[in-house]
Structure formats: C-alpha cells, structure tokens
Amino acid sequence: MSRKIVAAGNWKMNKDPFEAISFLKEMGPLVKGKDEDVDVIFCVPFIDILPAIDSVKGTNIKIGAQNMYFEENGAYTGEVSPGMLKSAGVTHVIIGHSERREYFSESDITVNKKVKKAIEHKLTPIICCGETLEQREQGITIDFIRQQIKIAFLEVSKDDAKDTIIAYEPIWAIGTGKTATTEQAEEVCGAIRKTIEELYDTDTAQAIRILYGGSCNEKNAKELFAQEDIDGGLVGGASLKKEFAQIVEAGQ
Numbered sequence: 001m002s003r004k005i006v007a008a009g010n011w012k013m014n015k016d017p018f019e020a021i022s023f024l025k026e027m028g029p030l031v032k033g034k035d036e037d038v039d040v041i042f043c044v045p046f047i048d049i050l051p052a053i054d055s056v057k058g059t060n061i062k063i064g065a066q067n068m069y070f071e072e073n074g075a076y077t078g079e080v081s082p083g084m085l086k087s088a089g090v091t092h093v094i095i096g097h098s099e100r101r102e103y104f105s106e107s108d109i110t111v112n113k114k115v116k117k118a119i120e121h122k123l124t125p126i127i128c129c130g131e132t133l134e135q136r137e138q139g140i141t142i143d144f145i146r147q148q149i150k151i152a153f154l155e156v157s158k159d160d161a162k163d164t165i166i167a168y169e170p171i172w173a174i175g176t177g178k179t180a181t182t183e184q185a186e187e188v189c190g191a192i193r194k195t196i197e198e199l200y201d202t203d204t205a206q207a208i209r210i211l212y213g214g215s216c217n218e219k220n221a222k223e224l225f226a227q228e229d230i231d232g233g234l235v236g237g238a239s240l241k242k243e244f245a246q247i248v249e250a251g252q
C-alpha cells in the first residue's frame with residue numbers, strides 16, 4: 001500500500017507573526033506542485049496560526065498547532081481548546097511532543113485524552129513517542145514505545161486510528177544533530193506499525209502514517225522516507241529554513 005508522505009514542520013517557540021508571514025509567503029512558491037504529492041504541514045505557535053493560514057492561501061500547505069487542551073472551554077488560564085483551533089482553520093495538532101512531556105508534565109494519560117478530543121473535533125493528531133538515550137542503552141526502546149502507543153490509542157476506534165499520524169522521535173536525536181540511523185528509525189517505526197496491527201488490524205496498520213523526527217534534514221530525508229515503514233518526517237530546526245522545501249522534495 002502506498003501512503004502519502006508527510007513533511008511536517010514543528011517550529012516550536014520560534015518565529016513571531018511577522019516572521020511567520022514572510023517565511024510562509026516565500027515557502028509557497030518553493031513547494032508549489034510538490035505540495036500535491038506530499039502533505040506539507042507547518043505546526044506553528046498559537047499566535048502565528050491566523051496570519052499563517054492567511055499566508056498559505058492558494059497553496060496546499062496546511063497549518064497545524066503544537067498542542068491543545070482536552071477540555072472544550074472554561075477556566076483553564078493559558079490553554080487553547082480544540083474547537084478554537086478548528087474554527088481558526090487548523091487541520092493538524094501535535095500531541096505529546098517529548099518537550100511537552102518533559103517541561104510541561106504531560107503524561108501518556110493526558111496524551112490519550114488529547115488524542116480523543118482532537119479526533120472528536122476532526123483535527124488530525126500527530127502523536128509523538130520516543131525513548132531517552134538511557135532507555136535505548138538499556139535495550140527497552142521497543143517495549144517503552146509500544147506502551148506509549150497502546151495508551152495513546154486507548155478507546156480510539158479503528159476508523160479514527162487509521163487517519164491519525166504517529167511521529168517516532170528518539171529524544172536523544174531531537175535538536176542534537178544526531179539522527180537515528182536509518183536502520184534504527186525503521187526498526188522502531190516497523191514495531192509501531194506492528195503494535196497498531198495488534199491493536200486493530202492489518203488494514204489500519206497499513207493505512208496509518210508513521211513519521212520519523214529528530215534532526216531530520218534535507219540531507220537525510222530521502223533515505224529515511226524511502227524506508228518501508230517511514231512515511232515522512234516531523235522536522236524541527238530544519239523547518240525554520242528554506243531548505244525545508246528540499247525535505248518536501250525528498251518525499252516526492
């Protein structure tokens with residue numbers, strides 16, 4: 001089965017609204033045409049969402065968020081609801097990025113709540129998982145990732161599961177310039193697909209898209225995306241630069 005490649009940028013806490021506008025206006029022509037073969041998504045800071053959506057009009061680039069809360073509205077100072085994202089025109093939302101887990105105490109349980117809420121609002125969750133260096137050295141990577149995936153998908157139906165996106169991001173490879181080898185990345189992405197098959201069935205496992213993230217760039221993207229179980233990348237640092245267009249091209 002051929003799955004459409006995803007090139008998703010995660011800007012993290014970078015680019016103010018003015019920088020977002022000028023960057024995306026420049027990016028539009030650079031990925032023109034390619035954004036038909038590849039799903040191109042920029043997950044931007046909340047404050048950039050509206051100007052970003054305006055800046056990509058007339059292109060196939062989609063705008064995503066980097067987080068959301070799992071309640072509809074109410075007294076949750078500082079939070080943003082899935083309904084707000086949807087009404088702004090957001091299509092995708094990153095859930096459970098390792099930086100959210102590490103600095104903002106997100107757990108597998110809150111990830112599961114957010115995944116279910118995103119789906120309810122017809123936002124595509126990009127569900128992150130990944131092991132620490134210590135876990136890799138202990139040889140428990142696959143067990144740990146399987147656990148993260150099983151909890152993230154609790155009470156998610158088969159039909160909903162197949163439209164989600166999973167991002168495997170080894171924590172030791174994020175922002176370090178140290179990419180997992182193609183074999184390491186493929187091994188874990190394959191294990192994730194197997195886990196989805198166990199939870200649901202072969203069709204669901206074959207439909208779901210699994211991305212690699214962690215120092216993915218214009219040099220290594222082609223080889224990574226060519227792997228059987230890797231369907232694109234979640235890209236941090238390299239999504240802030242024009243070279244991101246070459247990552248999109250690598251997915252064609």
Ligand code: PGA
Nearest residue numbers: 174175214215235236237
């Ligand atoms: P990086 O970040 O590409 O800068 O390593 C990836 C991510 O955290 O999504």
